[in-house]
Amino acid sequence: MEQATADRAQDGSAPKQSPHGEAWGALTRTHAAIIQRLQEMLSAADFPPLPWYEVLATVSEAPDERLKMGDLAEALVITRGGLTKLVDRLVKAGLLERTFCETDRRVSYATLTPAGRDLLAEMRPAVIAELEVAFSANLSVAQAKDLRQTLDSVRSSACGS
Amino acid sequence: MEQATADRAQDGSAPKQSPHGEAWGALTRTHAAIIQRLQEMLSAADFPPLPWYEVLATVSEAPDERLKMGDLAEALVITRGGLTKLVDRLVKAGLLERTFCETDRRVSYATLTPAGRDLLAEMRPAVIAELEVAFSANLSVAQAKDLRQTLDSVRSSACGS
DNA sequence: CAGAAACACTTGTAGATACAACTATTGTTT
DNA sequence: AAACAATAGTTGTATCTACAAGTGTTTCTG
Numbered sequence: 001m002e003q004a005t006a007d008r009a010q011d012g013s014a015p016k017q018s019p020h021g022e023a024w025g026a027l028t029r030t031h032a033a034i035i036q037r038l039q040e041m042l043s044a045a046d047f048p049p050l051p052w053y054e055v056l057a058t059v060s061e062a063p064d065e066r067l068k069m070g071d072l073a074e075a076l077v078i079t080r081g082g083l084t085k086l087v088d089r090l091v092k093a094g095l096l097e098r099t100f101c102e103t104d105r106r107v108s109y110a111t112l113t114p115a116g117r118d119l120l121a122e123m124r125p126a127v128i129a130e131l132e133v134a135f136s137a138n139l140s141v142a143q144a145k146d147l148r149q150t151l152d153s154v155r156s157s158a159c160g161s
Numbered sequence: 162m163e164q165a166t167a168d169r170a171q172d173g174s175a176p177k178q179s180p181h182g183e184a185w186g187a188l189t190r191t192h193a194a195i196i197q198r199l200q201e202m203l204s205a206a207d208f209p210p211l212p213w214y215e216v217l218a219t220v221s222e223a224p225d226e227r228l229k230m231g232d233l234a235e236a237l238v239i240t241r242g243g244l245t246k247l248v249d250r251l252v253k254a255g256l257l258e259r260t261f262c263e264t265d266r267r268v269s270y271a272t273l274t275p276a277g278r279d280l281l282a283e284m285r286p287a288v289i290a291e292l293e294v295a296f297s298a299n300l301s302v303a304q305a306k307d308l309r310q311t312l313d314s315v316r317s318s319a320c321g322s
Numbered sequence: 323c324a325g326a327a328a329c330a331c332t333t334g335t336a337g338a339t340a341c342a343a344c345t346a347t348t349g350t351t352t
Numbered sequence: 353a354a355a356c357a358a359t360a361g362t363t364g365t366a367t368c369t370a371c372a373a374g375t376g377t378t379t380c381t382g
Contacts (some may be wrong), residue, residue, distance in 0.1 A: 015337070020297055022305070026313050069360075081362075157221075239369080
């Protein structure tokens with residue numbers, strides 16, 4: 001019954017977009033709002049910025065805690081050039097090191113250092129907690145799984161062309 | 162039965178996050194993938210970058226096609242300083258103009274020019290079409306509305322703290 | 323009705339990102 | 353095996369963004 005609010009733009013203004021356009025708008029705003037929230041929390045806790053966390057978390061989930069630069073860039077959905085410089089900063093901070101492949105000397109891996117693993121262990125609970133308050137306040141576990149599935153299906157069609 | 166795929170990380174790797182964490186991961190990746198797709202399309206069609214479109218679209222939906230700088234920054238979820246320079250570029254390109262408030266000389270409005278309105282009219286169908294292929298391929302209209310509602314409820318709890 | 327506080331926006335500067343060109347290594351073709 | 357093409361990663365440049373300080377305006381207070 002209250003679904004009228006879902007169909008109405010937040011400012012109640014005129015030219016309505018398509019349902020898919022509305023979904024995209026909601027996606028961008030929600031994404032930005034959560035990013036903002038996380039960044040605030042991290043800087044308040046004197047932690048490194050969010051991209052650093054995402055790098056550490058992604059690498060930590062890979063086998064042997066190392067990941068090819070190209071795969072890492074793809075996982076983070078950033079350019080290879082951007083990743084090179086991002087990893088440079090993490091290496092300089094002692095959180096990552098570059099290791100090389102014996103069989104193919106072109107590839108280099110971003111590998112977690114003990115310091116990187118420790119920092120991640122410190123940051124992860126804080127990030128998880130922040131996400132929990134953002135999500136679990138209005139979302140059941142089942143809804144969260146459903147949301148994930150929906151988003152992934154959208155992503156697959158957006159990537160695959 | 163197929164829902165196992167929804168519970169499994171795309172790379173099949175080990176340490177699973179919470180459902181909410183997974184939802185967040187899907188949200189960031191999907192957002193980035195769509196952004197990337199839109200940017201590609203816009204630059205291929207010799208259109209201005211996506212932030213320009215978002216400014217024009219947001220302003221066009223406001224009454225009298227003008228919006229206070231502060232409200233615009235909030236709607237786009239960017240800083241005021243960033244918006245000032247972004248609007249500077251749009252003004253220089255003739256797509257926007259700054260107008261001022263009679264009753265409060267502090268506030269300035271970003272106002273759509275005819276050129277801005279024309280460009281938006283050109284860009285909007287292209288953006289909409291791109292979003293349609295990304296969303297409608299795997300999402301019904303009802304699912305899109307549901308997605309929008311879910312995302313907005315998450316955003317409200319993320320904003321309101 | 324001063325003076326202080328809050329507000330709206332802009333500017334200055336430093337850091338981060340994308341894009342394109344470049345180096346080095348590997349794979350393919352003839 | 354030599355030449356060509358494809359791949360992985362890095363670097364150079366230009367643009368964009370955020371953060372913090374600054375300017376001008378309005379509101380609140382004594």
